Amino acid sequence: MKPVLVVGAGPVGLATALSLAHQGVPVQVIEAEPALTLDQRAGSYHPPTLEMLAPFGVTEAMHEIGIKVPRWQIRDRRKGVIVEWDLGLIADLTPYPYRFHLEQHRLTPILYEKLKAFPHAQVRFSTGFVDATQSGDAVTVKTTSGELTTPWLIGCDGGRSTVRKHLGTPFEGFTWPERFVVISTLADFAQHGFTSNAYVADPREWAAVFHMPGLWRLAFPVHPEENEVDVLADEAIEARMQRFVARPEPYDIPYASIYRVHQRVAKDWRVGRILLAGDAAHLNNPLGAFGLNGGLHDAILLAGYLGRVWRGEADASLLDLYVRQRRTANVEFVQTQSIGNKKMLEEADPAAREETFAGLRRIAADREAARDFLIKSSMIWSVRRAGEVA
Ligand SMILES: Cc1cc2nc3c(=O)[nH]c(=O)nc-3n(C[C@H](O)[C@H](O)[C@H](O)COP(=O)(O)OP(=O)(O)OC[C@H]3O[C@@H](n4cnc5c(N)ncnc54)[C@H](O)[C@@H]3O)c2cc1C
Structure with missing residues (x-):
């Protein structure tokens, strides 16, 4: 049987391929770029x-270089900390009661190295998907470096x-x-009282703060009238950084970039023998850090189901359950939730802001309510919810 074809060696494509390879399913990944991005x-x-990544040894490898973030804050730009959450409150529900910080470009080499250990897995760089036709039990794929067939x-x-x-x-x-x-x-924003992850509300210039290994990353809005070059x-x-936290010396800035942000979900995630996962299937704003996490949840579930279909343990309708x-x-x-997070941070009406902050303080002060909040914001609820869908 020809290998399953995964298009894209981003984190979702590599995780899908790794889980398939782990089950003994032959898999080929094609990536348009000449190397991992x-x-x-x-x-x-x-x-x-x-x-989900632990069975492949990926979580352990991530822990050798990343940062555990057991506490995170919601702040107001002028008033400071509104609430501080402690994931220790849900330590009975997960072996990893924290957010974990590691840049995406440091995760993909881990996934790639693990994948390379399987002789039935292959990654072909500089090979872009162009087009495909489906007939019978095969997909014929046109790529920038020739034709392939895959089930x-x-x-x-x-x-x-x-x-x-x-x-x-x-x-x-x-x-x-x-x-x-x-x-x-x-x-270092820790010295200004920031936890390694913080969301800072402001009607004009909210911020999201992330401590990564060796640096801190901050996200701010760029308004439509602002020019990217400026x-x-x-x-x-x-000036933006000094406005956020003033300090006598200038900031060291290794890099900065601008992203356009969408909230979109593809209508169909499966057409015959072609499926979508990760950003190809859905996009959201990064406030709450759900995009890649959700994409990896797609990857592991889809690979598990496709493995069963491959082995003849289930028919192809199982793939519709994935969708x-x-x-x-x-x-x-x-x-x-990502739309709600953005609206919460940018709320312009002072009374509505105060009401939101009061509500958050009430939740934080009540152990059960705080646990519910953490179960949701840590994506435990969304995985449970997916599991309920028949
Ligand atoms: C500013 C910002 C911050 C974010 N922070 C977070 C966060 O903290 N946590 C979180 O969960 N999510 C976050 N996200 C979202 C996250 O970055 C994406 O969800 C994630 O990159 C999706 O991974 P992917 O593998 O689906 O797609 P990608 O990472 O985009 O990978 C797609 C791959 O496919 C390749 N490719 C494209 N076209 C072709 C083709 N025709 N043929 C072959 N290969 C092709 C590309 O070169 C690329 O390697 C953030 C997003 C932004 C914009």
Whole structure:
């Protein structure tokens, strides 16, 4: 039998391939770029994701270089800390009661190394998906370096997915008017009272703060009238950082970049023998760190189900269950919660802000309510919810 074809060697494609290979399923990954990409986007992982990656030795390898973040804050730009959450409160529910910080471009080499250990797994770089035709039990795939056939194709080729476009399925949702600028700095925000992850509310210039190994990353909104070149100019970055936390010396800024942000879910995640996972299937704003985590949850569930179909233990309708379960988790949790997080941070009405902050303080003061909040914000609820879908 020809190998399963995974399009895209991003974290979702590599995790899908690794889980398939682990089950003995032959798999080939094609990646348009000549090497793994140096992606600065994701970096914050939730407990269920660490649990799902553990059987492959990935979680252990991540722990050798990443940072545990047991506590995180919701703050107001002027008033300081509103609430501080402690994931120790849900230590009975997971072996990993913390958020975990490691940049996406440091996760992909771990996944790639683990995958390379399997002789029935192959990654082909500089090979882009172009087009496909399905007939009978095969998909014939045109790539930038020749033709391939496969019984199953999984599109993990990111937000601009060529596989999704080939399927012609609508990518339903919207694009935010603001873009996000992400700034990395060598400055240490712990000395200003920040936990390693913090969300800072402000009607004009909210912020999200992440401590990564060796640096801190901050995300701010870029308003529609702001020009990208002006925003990324050294003096503008410096002024933005000084406005956020003033300090006598200038900030060291190794890099900064701007992202357009969407809330979109593909209508169809499966058409015959072609499936979608990760950003190819759904996009959300990064407030709450749900995008890659959700994509990895897709990867592990889909690979598990496809393994059963491959071995003849289940028929192909099991793949529709993947779609129902993961699409529900995305629409009901990831989309709703990430939109809610953004609205909470940018609320402009002072009375509504105070009401939200009072509500958060009440939750934090009540052990059961705080546990519920952490179960949701740590994505435990969304994995449970997916599991309920039949
Ligand atoms: C600023 C920002 C911060 C974020 N922070 C977080 C976070 O902390 N936590 C979190 O969970 N999520 C976060 N996200 C979201 C996260 O980055 C994405 O969800 C994640 O990268 C999706 O992984 P993926 O493998 O699906 O797609 P990608 O990482 O985009 O990988 C797709 C791969 O496919 C390849 N490819 C594309 N087209 C083709 C083709 N035609 N043929 C072959 N290969 C192709 C690409 O080169 C790439 O290697 C953030 C996003 C942004 C913008």
